[in-house]
Amino acid sequence: MNVNDIAKLGSNRFERFSSWMALVRAIARLKHLLSSVYSGTFHGWHSCVDCKSVHSFEEAQKFIIRVVQRETSSILTFNPVLDNDGLPRVGGRLSRANINSNEKNPIIIPGKHYLAMLIVRYCHELVFHQVRHFTEGAVRSAGFWIIGGRRVISSMIFQCFKCRKLRARVQIQQISDMPVDRLTPTPPFTFVGLDVFGPWSVVARRTKGGLSHSKCWAVLFTCLTIRAIHIEVITDMSSSSFINALRRFIALRGHVKVFRSDNGTNFVGSTNSLKINVINTEHGSVNDFLLTKGSVWIFNQPHSSHMGGVWERMVGTTRRILDSTVLETKAKDITIEVVSTHDSSGPESSGILSPSALLTHKTESANDSFSFLDITDMYKAQWKRVQVLAEIFWNKWRREYLQTLQTRRKWQTATPNLSENDVVLLKDKSTHRNEWPVGLVTRIFPSEDNMVRKTEVRIMKDGKQTTYLRPITELVLLQSASQ
Numbered sequence: 001m002n003v004n005d006i007a008k009l010g011s012n013r014f015e016r017f018s019s020w021m022a023l024v025r026a027i028a029r030l031k032h033l034l035s036s037v038y039s040g041t042f043h044g045w046h047s048c049v050d051c052k053s054v055h056s057f058e059e060a061q062k063f064i065i066r067v068v069q070r071e072t073s074s075i076l077t078f079n080p081v082l083d084n085d086g087l088p089r090v091g092g093r094l095s096r097a098n099i100n101s102n103e104k105n106p107i108i109i110p111g112k113h114y115l116a117m118l119i120v121r122y123c124h125e126l127v128f129h130q131v132r133h134f135t136e137g138a139v140r141s142a143g144f145w146i147i148g149g150r151r152v153i154s155s156m157i158f159q160c161f162k163c164r165k166l167r168a169r170v171q172i173q174q175i176s177d178m179p180v181d182r183l184t185p186t187p188p189f190t191f192v193g194l195d196v197f198g199p200w201s202v203v204a205r206r207t208k209g210g211l212s213h214s215k216c217w218a219v220l221f222t223c224l225t226i227r228a229i230h231i232e233v234i235t236d237m238s239s240s241s242f243i244n245a246l247r248r249f250i251a252l253r254g255h256v257k258v259f260r261s262d263n264g265t266n267f268v269g270s271t272n273s274l275k276i277n278v279i280n281t282e283h284g285s286v287n288d289f290l291l292t293k294g295s296v297w298i299f300n301q302p303h304s305s306h307m308g309g310v311w312e313r314m315v316g317t318t319r320r321i322l323d324s325t326v327l328e329t330k331a332k333d334i335t336i337e338v339v340s341t342h343d344s345s346g347p348e349s350s351g352i353l354s355p356s357a358l359l360t361h362k363t364e365s366a367n368d369s370f371s372f373l374d375i376t377d378m379y380k381a382q383w384k385r386v387q388v389l390a391e392i393f394w395n396k397w398r399r400e401y402l403q404t405l406q407t408r409r410k411w412q413t414a415t416p417n418l419s420e421n422d423v424v425l426l427k428d429k430s431t432h433r434n435e436w437p438v439g440l441v442t443r444i445f446p447s448e449d450n451m452v453r454k455t456e457v458r459i460m461k462d463g464k465q466t467t468y469l470r471p472i473t474e475l476v477l478l479q480s481a482s483q
Helices: 003-009 011-016 020-039 054-070 074-078 114-126 132-141 149-159 161-167 239-253 284-293 305-325 331-336 355-360 375-404
Strands: 080-082 088-090 107-109 144-146 191-205 211-223 229-234 258-261 296-299 423-426 438-446 452-461 464-471 475-479
Touching (some): 011 114, 020 054, 054 107, 054 114, 114 132, 114 144, 114 149, 132 144, 132 149, 144 149, 149 161, 161 475, 191 305, 211 239, 211 305, 229 239, 229 305, 239 284
Parallel strands (some): 191 258, 258 296
Antiparallel strands (some): 080 088, 211 229, 423 438, 438 452
């Protein structure tokens, strides 16, 4: 057996190495040991500086490349030329260029071999994990021409753990179907989404002179079916003020089956531990009030405001109106006239569909006079007209508005689901991306369509394991459990 007999082992053993330099060092030492054996200078396994010289590394690199090139024939399409070491190089058209010989005639490396991935990874680390163009330039400068190099480099960068931490996008999934709350004709404010926004500074004049400065917030209730809104003002973010707002709302709008809201600190959490004045729906008084009224409160998962877009959109619209009118009383009337469908200007059109049409059972064209009727006939006619207007509204709601909910305007394509034991990066808006914690998916929550949009993630925080519920839009996949 001689030094060249190492090639008989096959280059598949190179796959045991994860680093180009580690492979070069191993081959250099192996060649040195074999040379020592045949020269009679072998003294057993020992540390030797001779195998760590620049010359020994260069010979090891040439040997590795020669072994790999012997196992492939695709290099013939590159018009190869053999150098003094018997290595095929690219026979290009840059012989007159003022560049070094390695760049004029780079060594050909088959792109499908594992060696190509090791070289690309090594050059990628040399340029500090820059994008494909920088890595490709580093590979060419090192004197290598990888067949299909762009594909190899792009694949390696896509799988690079550090590059995923720096540049990978958060996970997305096809947007789910509409919930039943938004598709079922029900009385107004049967299904409600709500949010609290503000505060505003309020200045009041006292009876004995002087001014009183305070703050107020607004609780916005949005009907999930017809998107009508109701606004209640509260003077502080306490459970008692919030319950009073709920009482006023239910007294005006009737029984509510389901309340939906986000999972912000103004609705959940412990006021004692946080030491702040917030609305706590877990407070006993709030729960007792909901049980008395026969209502259910459903929270969206934390950090998923997009799941409450139907009321978040109305909060933004109302806030702009309040800012422009300085809390004028007509703000509620303006927002309640929001158009639900596009205007139909045909002669058969019965008016624009808006929430106020159902809440008031009136239209701008309904100016009929009942003065020619007696009191009994007038009540009968008004009752019939109310029923007709309600039926007209729901017919137009089914025919015009319901169809506008059909299309998916974003997240239109299904993507692979996250799975348990996936390594992810947990997004944190309060810190720089380099400081986002790395976590492990411990549990997934598939929806009715078997698509995962909610996960449970475990991270290390302050030396302790902490578990969070997060939507996939707050996670960056670093490494799949199947890899």
